[in-house]
Every structure is written in C-alpha cells, then in structure tokens.
Amino acid sequence: MSADKSPTATEATKSEPAKDPAQLRAEIAEIRAELGDTVEALAAKADVKAQAQAKVAQTKEQAQAKVAQTKEQLREKAAQARVQVGHTAETLKAKSTDRETWPKLAAAAGVVAAVVVAVLGGRTIRARRASKTQRLLRKAGRR
Missing domain, CATH: 1.20.5 (Single alpha-helices involved in coiled-coils or other helix-helix interfaces)
Known part of the structure; x- marks a missing residue:
C-alpha cells in the first residue's frame, strides 16, 4: 500500500455532511456549464480552419485600417502642398508684376x-x- 494518506472519493463523501438534492443539482449544473465551456475552448483550439479564418479577418481589418490611415495622411499632405503652391504662386505673381x-x-x-x-x-x-x-x-x- 502507499504511504500517501489522501482520502478516496468514498471517504470524502462519508466525511462531508449530506447535502440536500437541490444543492447537489445546482453544483451539477455549474460543473456541466464549466465542462461545456472547457469543451468549447478545446474545440476552438482544435478547429484550424476557424483559426485561419479569424486570422484572415484580423489581417484584413488591420490592412483596411492602414489604408484609411494612409489615405488620411495623403489628404493632409495634399492640402499642405496646395497651400504651399498657393503661396509660391502669389510670390511669383507679385514678382512678375514688378515694373x-x-x-x-x-x-x-x-x-x-x-x-x-x-x-x-x-x-x-x-x-x-x-x-x-x-x-x-x-x-x-x-x-
């Protein structure tokens, strides 16, 4: 026999006071819910196709965000260039009208x-x- 004195399942149930059936049902329902969540998490990890689709969707969203950011930067740069061209044109116009x-x-x-x-x-x-x-x-x- 082993030197380990851990109580077995039957000894553990004997030492605990008896629970009423409603409390046992509630514990069973909670354990089932936890087990269901665990099974869903394991199934999600095992589903390679779904993981690949999620990664594609994530990458697509990142690319769209980057495109939108780049477009905004280009708009800002174009506006700055228009202002600078306007100033340069005004300067040249002033110089060309000089007698x-x-x-x-x-x-x-x-x-x-x-x-x-x-x-x-x-x-x-x-x-x-x-x-x-x-x-x-x-x-x-x-x-």
Whole structure:
C-alpha cells in the first residue's frame, strides 16, 4: 500500500455532511456549464480552419485600417502642398508684376526668339545651298 494518506472519493463523501438534492443539482449544473465551456475552448483550439479564418479577418481589418490611415495622411499632405503652391504662386505673381522685371523678361524673350529664328533660318539657308550644290554636281556628272 502507499504511504500517501489522501482520502478516496468514498471517504470524502462519508466525511462531508449530506447535502440536500437541490444543492447537489445546482453544483451539477455549474460543473456541466464549466465542462461545456472547457469543451468549447478545446474545440476552438482544435478547429484550424476557424483559426485561419479569424486570422484572415484580423489581417484584413488591420490592412483596411492602414489604408484609411494612409489615405488620411495623403489628404493632409495634399492640402499642405496646395497651400504651399498657393503661396509660391502669389510670390511669383507679385514678382512678375514688378515694373523692373517686365523689361528684363521682354528682353530675354526677344533674345530667345532671335536665337530660334537664327538657328532655324540658318538651317534653311544651308539646306538651299546644299540643294543648289547637289544640282550643279548632278548636271556636271551627266554631261
């Protein structure tokens, strides 16, 4: 026999006073409820498909929250950019209406136009000269 002196189930019931049937039924109902909760928890842990679906749903919610947060940040940045562009435009407008700036801008535009005309006109003149030279060479080669 063992040296352990723990009471067995029958000895434990003998040492306790007898309980009335209503109290026993209440204890049994409580134990059944606890057992049901335990079984449900074990079944949930064993259900891999449900766990995967829960994880997918959780990840989806996190992604949607991140997208919403990023959209809000982009809206804020766009609003800041609009304000900054407005300030820059106002500054440029103020500078361009300055009476000292207009003559300089007109002179610069004139120089650019003259350069464009000279380059394009020079090409046309060179093309005409080349075509005259080619015609002369052709005539000389035929005779």
